Amino acid sequence: EAQVTQNPRYLITVTGKKLTVTCSQNMNHEYMSWYRQDPGLGLRQIYYSMNVEVTDKGDVPEGYKVSRKEKRNFPLILESPSPNQTSLYFCASSLRSGGSDEQFFGPGTRLTVL
Amino acid sequence: GQNIDQPTEMTATEGAIVQINCTYQTSGFNGLFWYQQHAGEAPTFLSYNVLDGLEEKGRFSSFLSRSKGYSYLLLKELQMKDSASYLCAVRERRGNKLVFGAGTILRVKS
Numbered sequence: 001e002a003q004v005t006q007n008p009r010y011l012i013t014v015t016g017k018k019l020t021v022t023c024s025q026n027m028n029h030e031y032m033s034w035y036r037q038d039p040g041l042g043l044r045q046i047y048y049s050m051n052v053e054v055t056d057k058g059d060v061p062e063g064y065k066v067s068r069k070e071k072r073n074f075p076l077i078l079e080s081p082s083p084n085q086t087s088l089y090f091c092a093s094s095l096r097s098g099g100s101d102e103q104f105f106g107p108g109t110r111l112t113v114l
Numbered sequence: 115g116q117n118i119d120q121p122t123e124m125t126a127t128e129g130a131i132v133q134i135n136c137t138y139q140t141s142g143f144n145g146l147f148w149y150q151q152h153a154g155e156a157p158t159f160l161s162y163n164v165l166d167g168l169e170e171k172g173r174f175s176s177f178l179s180r181s182k183g184y185s186y187l188l189l190k191e192l193q194m195k196d197s198a199s200y201l202c203a204v205r206e207r208r209g210n211k212l213v214f215g216a217g218t219i220l221r222v223k224s
Contacts, residue, residue: 033212035214040216041216042118042201042214042215042216042217043157043201043203043214044214045211045212045213048211056209058211090156090157097209097210098144098205098210099145099164100145100162100164102147102159102162103159103212104159105156105157105158106156107155107156108154108155108156
């Protein structure tokens with residue numbers, strides 16, 4: 001089944017404890033992206049990747065890191081999480097980044113930072 | 115940059131028709147998407163418009179006017195399962211970035 005998977009789905013952690021949220025897609029998509037979703041603000045892009053070893057900042061990259069060593073994986077790293085990073089996170093992928101290429105979303109990761 | 119506006123909430127009756135509007139301002143337009151998102155779930159793709167006019171897909175249609183910076187999503191024969199948030203997203207020409215509106219929560223009542 002074609003899908004985007006994320007792990008973990010739910011995470012409660014404490015300020016400053018490094019964490020990684022994994023994202024993997026099995027559709028051979030070139031483009032991958034991370035979003036956070038907060039009430040009233042919609043989906044905001046954190047980082048994106050056009051292809052392997054090509055990543056760039058989105059609108060809200062502060063406090064986050066990403067890597068794209070393989071085409072299928074795009075992990076999101078929070079080196080020192082803070083309470084303002086409490087949010088619902090979605091990973092998405094598309095064949096490429098342009099035209100009518102729709103983005104497929106993972107199931108989401110609900111992160112709480114205490 | 116981009117600014118995307120949608121109504122925050124709408125309520126409609128089962129079996130009826132509802133229109134969800136989206137207005138946008140962009141420095142370089144390269145397509146508009148509508149996504150559906152049920153509470154606690156991932157967004158799923160509904161429609162894509164890049165040229166002016168109406169795109170119809172079953173009970174769902176989407177309209178675009180590039181000169182007015184305006185789109186709407188039309189849902190016909192509403193069902194209870196259509197209760198969800200509807201997200202308007204505009205693709206910028208520069209970098210092909212996708213920018214989302216805050217979404218419209220649609221409540222369908224019987």
